[in-house]
Amino acid sequence: MFTRERLLEIYQRSRSGKFMKEVEYDLMLAKRVQELLKEYDIKYDPKNVCPADDDMADRVFQAGLQLLVDVGAYHLDTQRVIKFTKEEVLDCLRLAPDTLYLGEGKDMVIAKHRNIEDPNPPLNLTGPAGQACDEEYYLANLTSYAQEPYVDAIESGATLTYNGYDIMAGTLMEVLAVQRDAATAREAVRRVGKPGMHIGDAATGMTAIGKMAASEPINGLRPCDGRLVAQMCELKIDDDQLNRVPYLLNNGNHIINLMTPLTGGVGGGPDGVAVVSVAETLLGVVAYYADYHYLSITHIKRANNSDEWGMYVLAMAGQAMARNSHIVWTCDPFCVSGPVTDELLYEVAQHAVISTVCGYTQHGVGATGGFEPNHHTGLEAGFQGEVGVATANSGITREKANEIALKCLKKYEATFDTPKRGLPFQEAYDLKTLQPIEEWKECYRRVKADLAKWGLQFTVGPWD
Amino acid sequence: MYSNWLPEIVRRSEAGPYIKESDYDMKLTKRIPELIKEYGLVYDPNVLVPSDDDLANRLYQAGLDLFLEMGVYNMSTQRRILFSRDEVEEAVALVPRSFTVGAGKDSVIMQHRGVESSIPCVIHSGPTGTPASEKYHPFILASCAQEPLVDCLGAGSVSTYQGEMIIPGTPLEILAVQRDAAVAREAIRKAGRPEMHINDVASPLTCAGKISTYNPEWGMRSTDGLLISQMVELKTDYDQLSRVARMKTLGMHIVDLMTPLIGGLGGGPVGTVIVTIACHLLGVMCYQASYHIYGHMHLLHSTDTDRMGLWGYAAGGQALALNTPIQSINAIYTQAGLGTEQALWEIAAASVACTVSGIHQGGVGARGGSTEDHTSGLENRFNAQVSHSSLGMTREEANGYVLEFFSKYEETHMNPPGGKPFSEIYNIDTLEPTEEWLEKYHTVSDAIVKTGLDINNRWKEVKRKSN
Numbered sequence: 001m002f003t004r005e006r007l008l009e010i011y012q013r014s015r016s017g018k019f020m021k022e023v024e025y026d027l028m029l030a031k032r033v034q035e036l037l038k039e040y041d042i043k044y045d046p047k048n049v050c051p052a053d054d055d056m057a058d059r060v061f062q063a064g065l066q067l068l069v070d071v072g073a074y075h076l077d078t079q080r081v082i083k084f085t086k087e088e089v090l091d092c093l094r095l096a097p098d099t100l101y102l103g104e105g106k107d108m109v110i111a112k113h114r115n116i117e118d119p120n121p122p123l124n125l126t127g128p129a130g131q132a133c134d135e136e137y138y139l140a141n142l143t144s145y146a147q148e149p150y151v152d153a154i155e156s157g158a159t160l161t162y163n164g165y166d167i168m169a170g171t172l173m174e175v176l177a178v179q180r181d182a183a184t185a186r187e188a189v190r191r192v193g194k195p196g197m198h199i200g201d202a203a204t205g206m207t208a209i210g211k212m213a214a215s216e217p218i219n220g221l222r223p224c225d226g227r228l229v230a231q232m233c234e235l236k237i238d239d240d241q242l243n244r245v246p247y248l249l250n251n252g253n254h255i256i257n258l259m260t261p262l263t264g265g266v267g268g269g270p271d272g273v274a275v276v277s278v279a280e281t282l283l284g285v286v287a288y289y290a291d292y293h294y295l296s297i298t299h300i301k302r303a304n305n306s307d308e309w310g311m312y313v314l315a316m317a318g319q320a321m322a323r324n325s326h327i328v329w330t331c332d333p334f335c336v337s338g339p340v341t342d343e344l345l346y347e348v349a350q351h352a353v354i355s356t357v358c359g360y361t362q363h364g365v366g367a368t369g370g371f372e373p374n375h376h377t378g379l380e381a382g383f384q385g386e387v388g389v390a391t392a393n394s395g396i397t398r399e400k401a402n403e404i405a406l407k408c409l410k411k412y413e414a415t416f417d418t419p420k421r422g423l424p425f426q427e428a429y430d431l432k433t434l435q436p437i438e439e440w441k442e443c444y445r446r447v448k449a450d451l452a453k454w455g456l457q458f459t460v461g462p463w464d
Numbered sequence: 465m466y467s468n469w470l471p472e473i474v475r476r477s478e479a480g481p482y483i484k485e486s487d488y489d490m491k492l493t494k495r496i497p498e499l500i501k502e503y504g505l506v507y508d509p510n511v512l513v514p515s516d517d518d519l520a521n522r523l524y525q526a527g528l529d530l531f532l533e534m535g536v537y538n539m540s541t542q543r544r545i546l547f548s549r550d551e552v553e554e555a556v557a558l559v560p561r562s563f564t565v566g567a568g569k570d571s572v573i574m575q576h577r578g579v580e581s582s583i584p585c586v587i588h589s590g591p592t593g594t595p596a597s598e599k600y601h602p603f604i605l606a607s608c609a610q611e612p613l614v615d616c617l618g619a620g621s622v623s624t625y626q627g628e629m630i631i632p633g634t635p636l637e638i639l640a641v642q643r644d645a646a647v648a649r650e651a652i653r654k655a656g657r658p659e660m661h662i663n664d665v666a667s668p669l670t671c672a673g674k675i676s677t678y679n680p681e682w683g684m685r686s687t688d689g690l691l692i693s694q695m696v697e698l699k700t701d702y703d704q705l706s707r708v709a710r711m712k713t714l715g716m717h718i719v720d721l722m723t724p725l726i727g728g729l730g731g732g733p734v735g736t737v738i739v740t741i742a743c744h745l746l747g748v749m750c751y752q753a754s755y756h757i758y759g760h761m762h763l764l765h766s767t768d769t770d771r772m773g774l775w776g777y778a779a780g781g782q783a784l785a786l787n788t789p790i791q792s793i794n795a796i797y798t799q800a801g802l803g804t805e806q807a808l809w810e811i812a813a814a815s816v817a818c819t820v821s822g823i824h825q826g827g828v829g830a831r832g833g834s835t836e837d838h839t840s841g842l843e844n845r846f847n848a849q850v851s852h853s854s855l856g857m858t859r860e861e862a863n864g865y866v867l868e869f870f871s872k873y874e875e876t877h878m879n880p881p882g883g884k885p886f887s888e889i890y891n892i893d894t895l896e897p898t899e900e901w902l903e904k905y906h907t908v909s910d911a912i913v914k915t916g917l918d919i920n921n922r923w924k925e926v927k928r929k930s931n
Contacts, residue, residue, distance in 0.1 A: 007639065011634060012628070163468070165471050168474075170703075171474060172709040179713045209671045209675065209706055209710075212676055216713070217680060239633055240633075243635050243638050243672055245638075247642070250679065250682075
C-alpha cells in the first residue's frame with residue numbers, strides 16, 4: 001500500500017501534515033471518541049467488566065480503526081498530524097506477524113496470536129514493568145523473576161542511579177547505566193540456566209540513545225531480544241521514538257509498542273479508552289512496525305488498572321484485537337498494592353484471568369503502581385503466569401472470568417484510597433537463598449486457594 | 465588517580481564553575497597572547513617545519529597551562545570541567561603508545577611516531593570532511609579501499625536519504641547512517657580487505673546516529689572507530705560525552721576530532737597550536753581517545769595547506785610527539801579540487817610536514833571539503849607515496865621540500881582551480897582513474913622525483929621493511 005519505504009513516508013507526513021497545537025489535537029480526539037461511542041453504540045456496564053459480546057468487540061475495533069483514520073497520530077516535535085487511510089492501516093495490519101520466536105536456543109519461546117477463550121495457555125513475558133530498583137538489589141531482583149517456572153521472558157526494569165549518581169536522561173550516565181542494566185539482565189538469565197531467554201527491554205533507557213546502547217551481542221541485548229518504542233498519551237509520537245524503529249529493524253530486534261492509555265484522561269471513561277487502545281495498537285502496527293504490543297492501561301490518578309474501568313478496557317480492547325487481527329499483544333497489571341500482601345495477588349489474578357480469556361499474552365507486574373522503588377518481586381510475576389495457565393487449562397469463559405474478576409475486586413477495592421504498599425524486595429526475599437519470605441509464600445497459598453475455589457484448576461506451583 | 469573517569473566528568477560538569485560561553489571564549493582569547501609572551505613563542509613564516517625542540521617543548525607547556533587554567537567547557541551545563549596537573553599528567557602517561565586497528569590480516573598497528581621517525585605513517589583515507597552523493601558514495605569508498613597503500617577507510621558523509629535531505633535527530637539520520645556504515649563495510653569487502661579499520665561514519669551528527677552504526681555483521685565493529693567531536697574551542701557537551709560511554713563498552717576506537725580555527729579564538733598560528741595541544745589533552749581526559757584528528761583549519765578559507773597551517777602541523781605535531789605518547793592523524797584540506805596538479809602539490813607539502821613531525825596521514829578534503837564528491841582513491845595513494853618516501857628525513861630537509869612544494873601553488877592558493885568530481889575523474893565501471901587524472905598524478909610525481917624525493921620508488925623500500 002505504501003509505495004515508498006513506509007518509514008520515509010511517515011517521516012514526510014510528520015513534516016508536511018496539518019499543523020495543530022497539542023491541546024487542539026487533544027480536544028479533537030476527546031470529541032471524536034465520544035462521537036464514535038455513539039455511532040458504534042459502545043456502552044460500559046460496571047457489573048460486566050468482561051463482556052461476552054462479540055458484536056460489541058467488533059464495533060470497538062471498527063471505532064478504534066476509525067479514530068486513527070480520523071485523528072491520525074500527533075507528532076510532538078513538529079506539531080503536525082500524520083494521517084493514514086483505512087486501507088493503509090489494514091494493509092500494515094495484514095503484514096504484522098502472528099507468530100514470534102522470542103529468545104534463542106533452548107530458551108526460545110514461540111508467542112502466537114491468541115483468540116478469545118483460547119485453550120492455548122498464554123506465555124508470561126514479565127519483569128519489573130519499568131519500576132525503579134536500587135543498584136544494590138538489581139541483579140537479585142531480576143534473578144527472582146528469571147527463576148520463576150511460569151516466567152518465559154524478562155524485561156530489565158529500571159535503575160535510578162549509577163555508582164550512586166543520579167542518572168540524567170540524555171547524558172553519558174544514561175548510557176553507562178543502560179549498558180550495566182542490560183548486562184545485569186543477561187547475567188540474571190544466565191544464572192538461572194536460561195542464557196537465551198528473551199529480554200524484552202532495558203527500561204533504564206529513556207532516550208533513543210539509551211535504548212540503542214543496550215545492544216551488545218554477548219553481554220547485552222541481542223537480536224532475539226526486544227526494545228520498547230513508546231507512545232505518549234494519546235496517539236502521540238516523536239522523533240526520539242521513531243529513531244528507534246530503523247535501528248531496531250536493522251538490528252533484527254523485536255519492536256514492542258508500548259501504550260499507556262489513561263482511564264479518565266483524554267479518552268474519557270473505559271468505553272472511550274478501549275477505543276483509544278485499539279487505535280494506539282494500530283498506530284504501533286503502522287508507525288513502529290511492532291512485533292508485539294504492550295498495553296499498560298493506567299488510571300489517571302492511581303496509576304493502576306485493577307479497578308472496573310481498567311478491567312473493562314482490558315477485556316474489550318483485547319477481544320476487539322483478538323477477533324479482528326492476528327497480532328501478538330501483551331498487557332500488564334498495574335496494581336495499587338505491593339509485595340507481601342494478599343491484595344497484590346488478587347489484583348494480579350483478576351488481570352491474568354481476564355487477559356487470558358481475551359486473547360492476550362501476559363506481561364507485568366506494576367506493583368504499587370510504580371510509586372515505591374524496589375516494591376516488586378518475582379513471586380507476583382510468576383503468579384500471574386501461573387494464573388494465566390490455570391485459566392486457559394480450566395476452560396474459563398468470559399462470563400466466568402467476569403465473575404472471578406469481580407470476586408477478586410471485592411478483596412482489594414477498599415484499599416484504593418489507602419493502598420497497602422507491602423514490603424520492598426530486599427525484605428520480601430531472603431537475599432542469600434533468593435527465596436520469598438514465609439509470609440509472602442503464605443499470601444501466595446491463600447490467594448491461590450481462593451482462586452481454586454472459584455474455578456481455577458492449578459497444578460503444583462513453586463511456593464505451595 | 466581515578467579508575468572510572470566518566471561519572472567524575474559528569475559530576476564536574478554539574479558542579480564546576482558556571483560561566484557564559486561568550487565569557488569563556490573571551491577568557492581563552494585573552495589568556496593565549498599572555499602564554500605566547502610568557503613562553504617566548506614565535507612563528508616564522510619562512511620556516512614551515514621548524515627544527516627547534518625547545519620551541520616544541522615550550523608550545524606543549526603553554527598548551528598544558530591553557531588546558532589546566534581554562535578547563536573544558538560543557539555546553540550542556542555551561543560549566544567548566546577542571547582538571548589538576550597531576551590528573552592530566554597521569555592520564556597522558558597512560559595513553560597507549562601503540563594499538564591495533566582493524567582485525568585479522570587487514571589489521572595495522574598504529575604506533576607513536578617521534579619527530580623524524582622511521583616508523584611509517586598509517587594511511588587513513590576516505591571522504592575527509594567532504595560530502596558524497598548517494599549515487600557515487602559506494603564507488604568513492606571502493607576506490608579508496610582498493611588502494612594497496614591505504615590502511616584504513618573513513619565512511620564519509622552523505623547528505624540525503626533516497627533524495628530527502630537528512631535532518632539530524634530524525635529517523636532519516638538513523639536510516640542514512642546505517643546505510644552508510646553498510647556501504648563502508650561493503651567497500652572494504654569488495655576490496656578483499658573485509659576487516660580493514662573503518663575510522664568513522666561521518667553522516668550522523670548526533671549520538672543516536674553515531675551509535676546506531678554499530679552492528680558486527682553489516683556495520684561498524686569493535687575494531688573500528690567513530691569520531692567524538694570538540695566544538696571550537698575546547699568545548700564539549702553531553703551528546704558527545706555519551707558516545708564515550710557507549711564506545712568504551714563496545715571496545716571501539718574513539719577518535720577525537722578537533723577543528724581549531726586559525727584566525728579564530730586562538731588567534732594566529734602560534735595561539736592555534738597552543739589551543740590544538742590543549743584540545744588533544746581534552747581528547748585524552750574526556751574522550752579517552754585512541755587517536756586524534758589534528759584538524760586545524762583556516763577560519764576563512766577552510767584549508768590547512770597555507771603557511772600557517774603547515775607550520776601548525778609541524779610545530780604542534782612535534783610538541784605532542786616530544787612530550788606525549790599521543791597519536792594524531794592529519795586531515796589535509798586543499799583549496800584546489802581533484803583532478804588538478806595544485807591539489808597534489810598541496811597534499812605533498814602537508815604530507816611531508818606531518819610525516820617528519822610525528823603525525824599519521826588522515827586523508828584529504830579537496831576544495832576544503834566544500835564540494836560534493838571531491839574524493840577519490842588516487843590522491844590517497846599519492847599521499848601515502850609522499851609520506852613513506854619522507855621517512856628518515858631531517859626536519860631541515862623536510863622544510864626545504866615543503867617550501868619548494870608550497871612555492872608551486874602559493875600564488876594560486878586562494879584562487880585555486882576547481883577541479884572535477886569523482887564521476888569525471890574515475891571510470892565508474894572499472895573503478896580506475898581517468899587518463900586525465902592519472903596524467904596529472906604522474907606529472908606531479910615526476911616533478912617531485914626531480915626535487916630529490918623519489919616518491920615513485922622509495923615507498924617500496926619502506927613497505928618491504930615494514931610489512
